Amino acid sequence: MGVLTKKIAVLAGDGIGPEVCQEAIKVLNAVGDRFGHTFTFDHQLMGACAIDATGDPLPEETLQACFEADAVLLGAIGDPKYDNNPAAKVRPEQGLLRLRKSLGLYANIRPVTAYEMLIPHSPLKNDRIAGADMIFFRELTGGIYFGEKGRTEDGAYDNCTYSRHEISRIAHLAFKAAQNRRGKLTLVDKANVLETSRLWREVVQELSPSYPDVKVDYLFVDNAAMQLILNPKQFDVILTENMFGDILSDEASVIAGSLGLLPSSSVGDAVALFEPIHGSYPQAKGKNIANPIATILSAAMMLEHFGLLQEAGLVRYAVEEALDKKIVTQDLASPVVAYSTEQVGTFVASCVMGGVLEGLHKENVQLGMSTVI
Ligand SMILES: NC(=O)C1=CN([C@@H]2O[C@H](COP(=O)(O)OP(=O)(O)OC[C@H]3O[C@@H](n4cnc5c(N)ncnc54)[C@H](O)[C@@H]3O)[C@@H](O)[C@H]2O)C=CC1
Ligand SMILES: CC(C)CC(=O)C(=O)O
Numbered sequence: 001m002g003v004l005t006k007k008i009a010v011l012a013g014d015g016i017g018p019e020v021c022q023e024a025i026k027v028l029n030a031v032g033d034r035f036g037h038t039f040t041f042d043h044q045l046m047g048a049c050a051i052d053a054t055g056d057p058l059p060e061e062t063l064q065a066c067f068e069a070d071a072v073l074l075g076a077i078g079d080p081k082y083d084n085n086p087a088a089k090v091r092p093e094q095g096l097l098r099l100r101k102s103l104g105l106y107a108n109i110r111p112v113t114a115y116e117m118l119i120p121h122s123p124l125k126n127d128r129i130a131g132a133d134m135i136f137f138r139e140l141t142g143g144i145y146f147g148e149k150g151r152t153e154d155g156a157y158d159n160c161t162y163s164r165h166e167i168s169r170i171a172h173l174a175f176k177a178a179q180n181r182r183g184k185l186t187l188v189d190k191a192n193v194l195e196t197s198r199l200w201r202e203v204v205q206e207l208s209p210s211y212p213d214v215k216v217d218y219l220f221v222d223n224a225a226m227q228l229i230l231n232p233k234q235f236d237v238i239l240t241e242n243m244f245g246d247i248l249s250d251e252a253s254v255i256a257g258s259l260g261l262l263p264s265s266s267v268g269d270a271v272a273l274f275e276p277i278h279g280s281y282p283q284a285k286g287k288n289i290a291n292p293i294a295t296i297l298s299a300a301m302m303l304e305h306f307g308l309l310q311e312a313g314l315v316r317y318a319v320e321e322a323l324d325k326k327i328v329t330q331d332l333a334s335p336v337v338a339y340s341t342e343q344v345g346t347f348v349a350s351c352v353m354g355g356v357l358e359g360l361h362k363e364n365v366q367l368g369m370s371t372v373i
């Protein structure tokens with residue numbers, strides 16, 4: 001891969017979003033300096049900050065900038081002034097959902113790895129999580145988050161619908177990912193109760209013969225929530241619908257060590273988007289204490305998406321150096337020995353500048369983090 005020039009739309013958003021994005025940009029710039037790539041960053045408003053400035057959580061200018069970019073980096077959106085006001089007519093989250101729908105980002109890919117050096121500090125049984133390595137394929141533009149919603153005189157409703165097409169396109173991606181990993185796909189649903197879940201099972205069963213090298217397993221979501229903690233090593237690729245994937249992947253972050261560690265990519269019809277799985281963590285806003293690693297690893301997934309595998313591997317290596325040397329924020333350390341958001345980002349960027357390159361891609365794949373599809 002030669003030297004690249006890439007334009008990245010940055011939607012830093014609300015709460016800790018700007019702080020964690022700043023560190024991911026620092027790391028991308030370090031990658032650019034080391035390898036000669038040019039990354040330009042087009043900052044745009046989204047979320048509560050966009051409502052404050054324009055009245056719209058996803059201004060047209062922001063959406064346009066995303067379409068014109070080679071990739072989108074998103075921090076997080078959301079603000080307590082909306083969370084605590086159920087009657088608010090315009091909400092930051094509407095901007096995020098509209099963005100995902102407009103960009104056709106139907107597959108949200110969330111890798112979860114139990115980092116060796118964090119396992120001894122885990123509240124989970126250490127021998128159960130050692131070696132856990134899974135990847136969620138969460139459907140992102142359908143289901144209950146997008147169905148018709150409303151109020152009746154004395155109630156409220158949120159409809160959940162899925163089409164065969166919506167299920168099969170992400171199922172194909174998940175099957176292919178399983179072929180490149182350990183050959184196991186677990187469909188998580190609630191097919192004992194929900195008609196949409198029965199359709200998910202039907203479609204996956206129909207596709208299964210086309211992937212004879214992939215073993216398919218089916219789990220009800222309530223059981224899956226327990227199995228994740230009890231025996232996470234059984235999972236390889238987890239395919240699931242929008243809301244179940246949202247909830248289970250936050251749960252799975254306990255296996256990694258913190259919600260501040262889990263990255264994601266969202267792919268679909270147009271430009272791809274990269275964001276941490278966490279939200280805007282408003283309690284930490286402006287305090288320089290949020291963990292930037294989830295966003296930095298999302299930037300690594302972006303590099304991989306650009307075909308820059310060695311560069312992505314180097315960023316992951318640098319993150320592991322930070323974890324190894326305990327250059328970590330307070331979610332992974334006691335407050336006394338914790339480093340700031342900025343210090344962690346600066347350390348990772350400096351490792352990117354100085355880290356050894358040999359064998360990195362191999363290490364990257366062994367970690368199960370490779371998400372090229
Ligand atoms: N993709 C997005 O932009 C998302 C936005 N949200 C929004 O974020 C706001 C806050 O929602 P919450 O439910 O509190 O979820 P959250 O993910 O912002 O935070 C939950 C908890 O996770 C931990 N955490 C999250 N990010 C962290 C980080 N980088 N470093 C260290 N610890 C971290 C903190 O203990 C925090 O209290 C809401 O307005 C919500 O709608 C929530 C999830 C996703
Ligand atoms: C804020 C929601 C719309 C999304 C969410 O929690 C997520 O994508 O993880």
Ligand SMILES: [Mg+2]
Pocket residue numbers: 246247250277
């Ligand atoms: Mg979520």
